[in-house]
Amino acid sequence: xxxxxxxxxxxxxxxxxxxxxxxxxxxxxxxxxxxxxxxxxxxxxxxxxxxxxxxxxxxxxxxxxxxxxxxxxxxxxxxxxxxxxxxxxxxxxxxxxxxxxxxxxxxxxxxxxxxxxxxxxxxxxxxxxxxxxxxxxxxxxxxxxxxxxxxxxxxxxxxxxxxxxxxxxxxxxxxxxxxxxxxxxxxxxxx
Numbered sequence: 620x621x622x623x624x625x626x627x628x629x630x631x632x633x634x635x636x637x638x639x640x641x642x643x644x645x646x647x648x649x650x651x652x653x654x655x656x657x658x659x660x661x662x663x664x665x666x667x668x669x670x671x672x673x674x675x676x677x678x679x680x681x682x683x684x685x686x687x688x689x690x691x692x693x694x695x696x697x698x699x700x701x702x703x704x705x706x707x708x709x710x711x712x713x714x715x716x717x718x719x720x721x722x723x724x725x726x727x728x729x730x731x732x733x734x735x736x737x738x739x740x741x742x743x744x745x746x747x748x749x750x751x752x753x754x755x756x757x758x759x760x761x762x763x764x765x766x767x768x769x770x771x772x773x774x775x776x777x778x779x780x781x782x783x784x785x786x787x788x789x790x791x792x793x794x795x796x797x798x799x800x801x802x803x804x805x806x807x808x809x810x
Contacts, residue, residue: 664697 785800 664694 783798787795790798
């Protein structure tokens with residue numbers, strides 16, 4: 620029984636360690652913008668000076684104006700102020716849209732210029748690659764031609780050497796002293 624009590628007490632103390640209360644010692648100095656806007660609101664004069672007699676929009680639009688202010692008419696100053704606010708808001712919005720539009724147009728012009736430059740560089744790279752590929756394709760044919768020329772030259776040199784040796788061995792006396800055989804260069808010196 621003592622062991623069961625101690626295990627239940629230890630589990631209860633573990634549960635209590637999880638339940639904590641956190642207190643904040645300092646208040647945040649930042650002001651909530653929504654709260655600030657709510658505090659800045661003011662009560663304005665109502666648009667209607669008295670309850671309207673008309674029950675629908677058609678009644679308001681069709682009604683003939685009278686010379687004296689009738690009950691339920693709109694206050695002209697308030698309506699003028701509302702239209703002025705609306706006009707100012709529209710002006711600000713149109714300026715903002717114009718600025719954004721100019722910024723977007725500038726970005727499009729920059730992107731177009733960059734695209735043209737990239738296209739020119741790409742075309743130049745493609746042209747250089749085609750030229751290089753063409754030159755490289757001709758290299759093998761040149762190597763074959765060079766090998767053939769090298770073989771013919773070796774043959775001509777060995778024929779000249781054999782001719783010089785024959786003249787020096789069997790030729791007339793005045794030519795023997797002037798002709799000397801020469802050696803054919805080895806492949807190691809050509810490479």
